[in-house]
Amino acid sequence: MSAEIGVTLQEFQKQCRINKVKKWERFSEWIKCICVVTFDLNLGQVLEFVYPPEFVPKEQEASNICYMAFPDSNSGCMGDTKFHFSLRAVDKPSISKSISVAESTALNEYSPVRASNQSHFWGFVYFRQKKDSNIPRGYFQKSFIIMTSLPYYNLFFEVLTQLAPKYFSDGNIVIKNACQLINREWPSPQAGVLSLNLFEYNYQIFLPKMHSENIQNKKNNNLKLPNSNKEINLTSKIIYSVNEFDLFSSLEFILENLYTIWELVLTAEPIIVVGTSPADCSIMVQTLIALINPLQYYAEARPYFTIHDSEFKEFTKKYKNAYSPVILGVTNPFFVKLLTDWPHKILLADNQINLQQHIHSKYMNTNNSNTSGNNFDKTPLGNKTIPANFGAISSDALAPGLYTKYRPFLKKDKTLLNKVLHGIKTNRPAHVQTALIRRNLLELTQSFMIPLERYVASLMPLQKTINPFRLTPNAGVFNLDDFLSTLEHSGPHLTSTLKGDWRGLYRRFFYTPNFNGWYKSRRSELQLALQKIQMQTLSSTNFKVWAQDKQEVEIVDMMLKLKQKLNLYANKSSKLNYLNDINNTGTKVQLKLQINCLRESLPIDIKDVVNI
Structure with a gap:
């Protein structure tokens, strides 16, 4: 009898937990929880506050969040710093208890920059450090963190910028009120223009579908200022893209290596981004991932990574004489010494803004009289071979840039590079420069993927072979040699002007997580299409x-x-x-x-x- 009562009590408690989670269903479609991490003199970084309380992270997750919440001690970030990180969820994690249909749709359909799934979370951090003589350590250090499954960087950085200063001024009540407001008023994530109210602001955002037109073409037609009585007194903020960064500002100092870096990201090569600020590192990592849009990046990426991360050994250990396919953003010089033979390194300057000014002056002094030739070949920046004693050299003594021994398969497009160079000399706005780069790389990636898409479509069985009284047929299997044989008549040279060893690049791409992820997704779509055809035949x-x-x-x-x-x-x-x-x-x-x-x-x- 007691066992029976015990089971009933457990079921009752389980139902209570489910009801509590359901209470936050709309909120959890956007945000998992909001955390506050502080520094305890005896314990180090600790989780001080989590809301809603139903979504407290598991122990391992909480530990990772705490370590990611603060810049490394050597960073010296005084004042306010904003950055983001990504972490892998623990099995059956608390903060992923209620991933809804709407959120799952948003993850799969509206996140074109990186393949998103329920096994990873994003943390958007607002870190504040200032001197305080009343604290034994002499410094006030605390981070305000938004945890979410949706990589909508521009949206959550706006929300972070609004909420964090309010929290530091008024305390936990700000977090509670914000969560309740989001849960009550925000619509579910779905394609199109959404209006999101939060305190005195109204955010107008546009969520495109994965294969929709480029968002830049939809700016004027879709986003409109609010006109309802409810929103008339709110300050409107229009966010044209939830996940696009300013490519030009991040890539300007390694522009000559643009096509080499595109190949490195496309083939999921291990890349480490070394900087002194988690803000610079995290933006650079996301910029790299965006280079192969609209192809999703299926390998691992950590915008900000520390030696305390639970995956530290996994990502820094060699497997069969090779590192894991991952992009890491780090600020601890220990990584440079540890990963001496890491194949590809991007070193950032201490201050990226000062670096941009330095580059600009260099370009302005480079043969201003001749703007029609290959001026880019005369610029002072280029990729650098990794020195044999790389780990022994202080990162401060190394010039910013790409360090690699990689030999690209394709020749770079000097026409684009010279256009961008001319834009630097003539002070062309950064967003125009970014549009030039994004458009060129988009066309390059599409040229690379079109032959693959065409070949996979040919693996679809003929409709007349689908029998309603038999099992649904399977699509054909991808054969690399068969695919390569199609390139002569339908290869990327038909749509791209770039010359080089396209076959070699395809062979390398075939053995990467990016190919596996893309092929698995396309094959799944083909099987679903076959299911639909058979259902229609049955009907x-x-x-x-x-x-x-x-x-x-x-x-x-x-x-x-x-x-x-x-x-x-x-x-x-x-x-x-x-x-x-x-x-x-x-x-x-x-x-x-x-x-x-x-x-x-x-x-x-x-x-x-x-x-x-």
Whole structure:
């Protein structure tokens, strides 16, 4: 009896927890929780406050968050610093208890920069450090952190900028009120223009679908200022892109290596970004990932990484004489000494803003009289071979830039580079420079991917081979040699002016996480398309004629199969649900009619028993 009561109590407690989580369902579609990390003289960095309390991180997650929340001691970040990090969730983590259908859709459909999933979280940090003689250590150090599954950098940095100073002024009540407001008023993440109210601000954001038009083409048509009575007194902030950074400002000092870096990211090569500020490192890592848009980056990336991270050994250990495919942003000089043979390193300046000014003056003094030739070849910056004693050299003594022994497969586009160089000399606005770079790299990535997309589409079985009475056929398997044989007549040279060893680049790409992730996604889409075609075939089949010479067991078996197909539509977690088109409703209705038709063909005694 006591065991029975115990089970009932556990079920009751479980239901209470579920109800508490459901209370924050809308909030958790956007944000998992808001944390405050402070420095304790005896314990170090500790989690001081978490809200909502239903989403307190597990012990390992909390430890990672605490270590990521503060810049390394050598960074010397005084005042306020904003940066972001990414961490892997622990199995069945507390902060991922209720990932909803809307959030899952947002992760899969509206996050084009990096493949997002429920196993990773993003932390957006507002760190404050200032002298305080009343504290034994002499410094006030505290971080305000937004934890989320959505990599919407520009949105959450805006929210962070609004909330963190309020918190430092008024305390925890700011966090509680903000969470309740978001839970009450924010809509679910979905494609299109969304209006998000938060205290005195109204954020107008646009969420594009993965394969929609470039967001730059939609600026004027989609985002409009609020005009409802509820929003009339709010300050409007229009965020044209939730996840695009200023590429030019980040890449200007390594512009000559742009196409080499594009290849490194495309082929998921291990890259370490070394700087003195987590803000510079995290932005650079995200910039690198964005270079291969619209292809998703499927390898690991840590915008800010410390020696205390639980994956430290995993990412810094060699496997079969090679490092893991990962991009790490670090500020601790220990990494430079530890990873002496790391194949690709990008060193940032102590102050990226000063570096931009330095580069600008260098370019301005480079042969101003001739703007039509290959001026870029005369610029002072270039990639640097990794010295044999790289780890022994202080990072302060090394010039900022790319250090690598990698030999690119493709030749760089000097036309683009000279256009950007001319823009530097003529003080062209940074956003225009960024648009030039983004457009060029977008076209390059598309040129690279179009032959792959065309080949995968050819693996789709012919529609006439789909039999309603057999299992759904599988798409063909990708064969590298077969694919390479198609390049002569339908290769990237048809759409790109870049010359080089395209075949070699494809061979290297084939063995990377980026290819595996892309191929797995495309193959899944093909299988879903085949499922839809077979369902439509089943919905139009004459089962009344088919059942005339069938045994009862065969008819019941077919009813079960139809019911199973029908459940694919009812299952909210099924990707088939996101492939809805105008025919889906008709297909579902027709499948139900087909089941009823088969039931009517059964004898009365069996018909009354079968409940499908």
